[in-house]
Amino acid sequence: MKVSGGRRTSFLLSAGAPALVAACLAGTAFALPFLWMVLTSLASREDALSGRILEGTLHPENYLEAVERMPIGLQARNTILITALVVTGTVLASSFVGFAFARLRFRGREFVFLLVLSSMMLPAQVTMIPQFLLFRELGWIDTFLPLTAPSFVAGSGMSAFFIFLFRQFYRTLPVELEEAARIDGCGPFRTWFRIFLPASLPAAGTCAVFSFVWTWNDFLHPLLFLQSPEKHTLTLGLAAFRGSRYGLSEVHVLMAASTLVILPCILCFLLGQRWFLRSISEGTVKG
Amino acid sequence: MTRIDLLKLRKVFPGGTVAVRDLDLSIESGELVVLVGPSGCGKSTTLRILAGLEAPSGGEVRFDGERVDDWSPRRRDVAMVFQNYALYPHMNVRDNLAFPLRMRGVGKREARRRAEATAERLGLFELCDRRPRELSGGQQQRVALGRALIREPRVFLLDEPLSNLDAKTRIELREEISRLHRETETTMIHVTHDQSEAMALGDRIAVLDEGRLRQFAPPLELYRRPVDRFVGAFIGSPPMSFHEAEIRPEGTFVEGCAVPGLRLPRPRVLLGLRPRELAVRKPEACDETRPRLRGVVLHLEAQGHETFVRLDCSGHGFTGVADPEGGWKPGDEALLLFPAEGIRCFDPETGNVL
Numbered sequence: 001m002k003v004s005g006g007r008r009t010s011f012l013l014s015a016g017a018p019a020l021v022a023a024c025l026a027g028t029a030f031a032l033p034f035l036w037m038v039l040t041s042l043a044s045r046e047d048a049l050s051g052r053i054l055e056g057t058l059h060p061e062n063y064l065e066a067v068e069r070m071p072i073g074l075q076a077r078n079t080i081l082i083t084a085l086v087v088t089g090t091v092l093a094s095s096f097v098g099f100a101f102a103r104l105r106f107r108g109r110e111f112v113f114l115l116v117l118s119s120m121m122l123p124a125q126v127t128m129i130p131q132f133l134l135f136r137e138l139g140w141i142d143t144f145l146p147l148t149a150p151s152f153v154a155g156s157g158m159s160a161f162f163i164f165l166f167r168q169f170y171r172t173l174p175v176e177l178e179e180a181a182r183i184d185g186c187g188p189f190r191t192w193f194r195i196f197l198p199a200s201l202p203a204a205g206t207c208a209v210f211s212f213v214w215t216w217n218d219f220l221h222p223l224l225f226l227q228s229p230e231k232h233t234l235t236l237g238l239a240a241f242r243g244s245r246y247g248l249s250e251v252h253v254l255m256a257a258s259t260l261v262i263l264p265c266i267l268c269f270l271l272g273q274r275w276f277l278r279s280i281s282e283g284t285v286k287g
Numbered sequence: 288m289t290r291i292d293l294l295k296l297r298k299v300f301p302g303g304t305v306a307v308r309d310l311d312l313s314i315e316s317g318e319l320v321v322l323v324g325p326s327g328c329g330k331s332t333t334l335r336i337l338a339g340l341e342a343p344s345g346g347e348v349r350f351d352g353e354r355v356d357d358w359s360p361r362r363r364d365v366a367m368v369f370q371n372y373a374l375y376p377h378m379n380v381r382d383n384l385a386f387p388l389r390m391r392g393v394g395k396r397e398a399r400r401r402a403e404a405t406a407e408r409l410g411l412f413e414l415c416d417r418r419p420r421e422l423s424g425g426q427q428q429r430v431a432l433g434r435a436l437i438r439e440p441r442v443f444l445l446d447e448p449l450s451n452l453d454a455k456t457r458i459e460l461r462e463e464i465s466r467l468h469r470e471t472e473t474t475m476i477h478v479t480h481d482q483s484e485a486m487a488l489g490d491r492i493a494v495l496d497e498g499r500l501r502q503f504a505p506p507l508e509l510y511r512r513p514v515d516r517f518v519g520a521f522i523g524s525p526p527m528s529f530h531e532a533e534i535r536p537e538g539t540f541v542e543g544c545a546v547p548g549l550r551l552p553r554p555r556v557l558l559g560l561r562p563r564e565l566a567v568r569k570p571e572a573c574d575e576t577r578p579r580l581r582g583v584v585l586h587l588e589a590q591g592h593e594t595f596v597r598l599d600c601s602g603h604g605f606t607g608v609a610d611p612e613g614g615w616k617p618g619d620e621a622l623l624l625f626p627a628e629g630i631r632c633f634d635p636e637t638g639n640v641l
Contacts, residue, residue, distance in 0.1 A: 176373035179340050184434075185361040185390035194386075198377040 041255035048252035059252070066257040069246065074230060075237040082147050082222075082233065083215045089151035090162060090211040091204050092197075097154045098166025099192045103178060113167070120160040124220065127157070132224060146225040147218075151211070158214055162207045169203040170196055205275025212272075213265050234261045289350050289441040289474045290316040291337070297345035298332050298498075306332040308498040309346070316351075319468045319475040321489035323482055324521070329498040330478045331446055337476065338444050339363050350441065363442070366435035370447040372427040374419040380406060380430050381415040387438045405433045409463070425456035429463070436467060443468075443475040449484060461487055482522050486510070494518050512631075516638035519559045519631060525595065527559045528606065531635065541580065542603040549578040549625060552641050556632040565607030566624040567596045567615075578625040580605065584617050598623055 039053040041063070047056045066072070100106075101113050135146040150156040154163060173196065181191040197204070219235040226232060232240070238261055242254055291314040298307040307329040314320050322330040335341040337348060339360035348356050355363050366387070374383050384402035389395070406412045409429045419427055428448055435443060445464070449457045465488060468475050479485055485492045486506045494501045494509065494517070502514045513519035519527045532541045532551055539549040541558060570581070582598035582605065594611045597604060598621055607623050609615055632641045 174371055174373060176369040176371055177375070179338075180367070180369065180373040180375075180434075182340065183338060183360045183365065183367045184387040190390070194390075195375055199375070201377065 037255050038259055040252055041259045043252050045250065045252055048255070049249075062252050062256040063260065066253050066260060069250075069253060070237050070241050070257055071229075071232075072234070072237065072257070072260065075232050075234045078144075078231060079216060079233040079235075082144055083212055085144070085148040086151045086156070086215040087208050087211050089148065090154075090156065090159060091207050093152055093154035094159055094162035094207055095166045095197050095200060095204060096192060097159075098163045098203075099170055099196050101163065102167045102170035103196075104188060116160050116163055120164075122157075124157050128220075128224065135225065141225060142227045142231060143225075144231070147215075147221055158211060162211070165207060166200060166203050169200050173199060202275050205272055209268055209272035209275070212268050216265050216268075217262070237261075288316045288472060290314065290352070291442065291474060291476075292349040292352070293333070293337075293346065294349065295346040296333065296336065296343055296348065298329070298336060298341065299344045306498055307336070307343075310495075310498070310500055312493060312500060312503060314474060314476065317472045317474055319465075319477065319488060319490045321485040321492045322476065322478045322495060323480065323485040323492055324495035324501075326480060327497075328495040330480075330495050333495070334367075334444050334446050334476060334478050337442070338365050338367050340367075364440050365442045365444055366438065366440035367444040367446065368428070368431045368435050368448045370450050372419070372424075372431045372451075374427055374430055374434070376419055379416050379418055380411060380422070383419070383430055384433050384437055387434060391438060401437060405437045409433045423456075424452050425460060428452065428460060432460075432463065432467065436471065439471070440473065443471075443473045445475065445477040447478055447480070449479070450481070457484070464488060483524055486522070492522075494521060496521075512640070513559070514640050516557065516559065516633045519633070519640075523561055525562050525606065527561050527631075529633070530558045530560060530603070530605070532556050532558045532632075539578075542600070544580055544601050544603070546578045546580055546625065548576070549630075552632055555635055556641060557635045557638075559631040559633055560605070560625075562595055562606040563593075563608055564626050564630075565605065567598065567607040567609040568622045568624060569613070570620055570622050573622050573624070575624060577627050580623040580625075582621055582623055584615055584619045584621050586617060587615055596621065 036053070040048050042058045042060065043053045043062075044056055044059050047053055097116075101109065101116075131146070132141075135141055138145075140146050140149075151159065177195060177199075178191055181195045186194060217235060218233075219239065222233045222236050223239075226236065229240075238254075238257060241257060242248070246253070291312075293310050293312040296307055296310040296312075297305075299305050310329075310333060312320075312333075322333060324330050332341060336343050339355075339358060339362075343356060347354055350363065375386060378386065381399065381402045384405050385398040388398040388401060393401070403412065403415065406415050409432065411426065411429055411433065414422060414426060414430075419430070422430070428451075431448070448464075449460055452460065461484060464475075464477070477485075477488055486509075489506055491503060491505050492509055493503045496517050502509060502518045504512075509518060509522045513522060513527075516529065520529070530542050532539065532546075532549070533555045534540075534551055537545070539546050539551060541549065566577075568575070573579075580598075580600045582600035584596055585599050585604070586597040588595040588597075589611060592611065593608045594613070594615065595606055596609045596615060597606050600623065605623050609621075615621075633639065634641055
């Protein structure tokens with residue numbers, strides 16, 4: 001008893017306790033809006049409007065209503081298709097380009113890499129209009145192509161960050177791995193595809209989780225490029241629902257719809273966090 | 288079975304470092320040659336040029352008389368084992384072994400069968416499903432040997448494969464490499480900085496220093512007849528020591544001490560003495576007539592079957608061997624006996640053997 005009591009006192013006096021309190025406060029600050037949303041989505045209409053979301057009975061039927069009000073099936077299908085393509089394209093292309101920057105020797109490599117990195121500094125709003133004009137020239141407006149195609153050439157706004165991530169990871173792999181592959185008969189492409197890409201699972205996992213979340217939640221680009229309602233994504237659907245005549249009077253249904261929309265993101269994050277915590281810490285320690 | 292010829296091979300790195308200087312070397316088909324030398328002597332660079340991982344700045348590489356300088360590693364059909372194993376981390380042992388076959392168009396089934404046969408041969412069969420990081424260093428290097436062996440390459444290259452292993456595993460794998468060489472009869476080139484490893488493995492040993500070939504000979508010849516001071520000092524453990532000797536009117540002197548009866552080929556030479564050739568005896572029990580020096584015991588090093596004795600002979604240190612049962616202690620008077628014949632003498636200026 002004495003021993004454990006002594007340990008507790010020393011923990012409270014140590015630097016651990018303030019850090020713990022700070023972490024709890026920050027965690028609460030992040031969780032609160034989310035909790036608010038979930039509680040509202042389960043409240044009755046009156047309670048939701050008056051803010052008494054902790055009282056009254058649970059109303060899971062709000063979710064059924066949300067599914068009826070929004071063409072959620074169609075929008076989910078569109079969103080899943082776009083996200084799946086973007087995640088695949090981003091992982092493959094960023095890894096490929098990252099491999100080139102980490103392992104192939106060519107003139108001007110560092111300069112080009114710097115250019116790629118500096119593209120991270122550009123806010124999306126700056127490139128929005130030129131992008132729109134370009135895709136209109138190509139006849140891609142109101143198709144999924146402007147949203148998905150750039151990721152396959154590592155040309156989407158977030159690619160620079162992932163290229164950087166893969167490059168750092170590949171620099172930690174020993175040169176001999178590449179040489180062993182060459183001796184075993186691989187050219188640069190096969191070395192990347194058969195050895196480096198599969199060996200970079202932590203980086204690929206991080207890349208997949210982030211690009212999934214960013215694409216799933218993206219509102220601006222679908223708004224810009226998609227016009228027909230049957231091509232809309234979930235974020236556009238939510239916005240349309242909020243702007244409709246029920247939007248503000250039926251907060252409980254809106255919140256139920258929102259909860260449904262972000263659920264896949266939360267699942268993806270929870271499943272993927274093991275990977276990206278590892279890759280981020282490995283990148284910083286070794287890279 | 289491939290004969291390898293290096294003709295005037297040269298490698299200059301960007302920045303001007305000359306790693307290999309006009310190296311001429313002919314390796315017979317089926318021979319196991321060890322390239323040995325201190326770090327920076329160009330041995331690894333030479334191996335990497337042979338593998339096709341590095342392009343030579345000049346000279347030629349020939350396999351069976353055919354120039355291969357501009358061939359890719361794949362076309363040369365060489366296999367290489369690296370110091371840090373370089374196994375593919377995401378593949379299990381079986382897939383690591385099968386990979387070179389798959390890259391050469393062998394079918395999945397056949398590759399798997401041969402991978403398992405190779406694993407069996409190297410005592411790795413139980414580990415087939417493990418990933419490299421679940422293996423010890425010795426096991427990983429066995430897998431790397433298997434991966435090199437499996438596609439029956441023309442030439443087998445080993446770049447310090449034993450340097451990351453502990454002493455016991457190193458000796459085990461050394462025997463394994465010898466055995467594989469005997470069984471496959473493939474031309475093998477092994478790079479190491481460890482002279483005892485070179486002596487144990489090589490049919491012939493090439494001693495390199497600063498990018499130059501110093502001597503290329505079988506192990507015993509290197510030990511008995513080093514061509515210069517560098518080879519003498521590098522090969523053999525404990526190392527050869529060097530002492531100035533000269534003939535004066537009053538007799539032969541080594542480091543200023545008179546050694547009656549010692550014959551020299553020239554008035555001034557550098558003697559290369561191996562501790563094992565110098566016998567240390569008690570003055571009262573010595574009835575031999577060999578050339579000798581008188582000294583005092585400074586320090587003793589028991590090895591079990593022999594004891595190395597460090598002697599002080601009027602201010603100069605000499606090491607010899609003594610009977611381990613002799614009851615020696617520091618401060619004892621002792622005699623250092625030179626061999627009656629066969630002492631190596633080097634030119635004091637050039638370091639070449641006389």
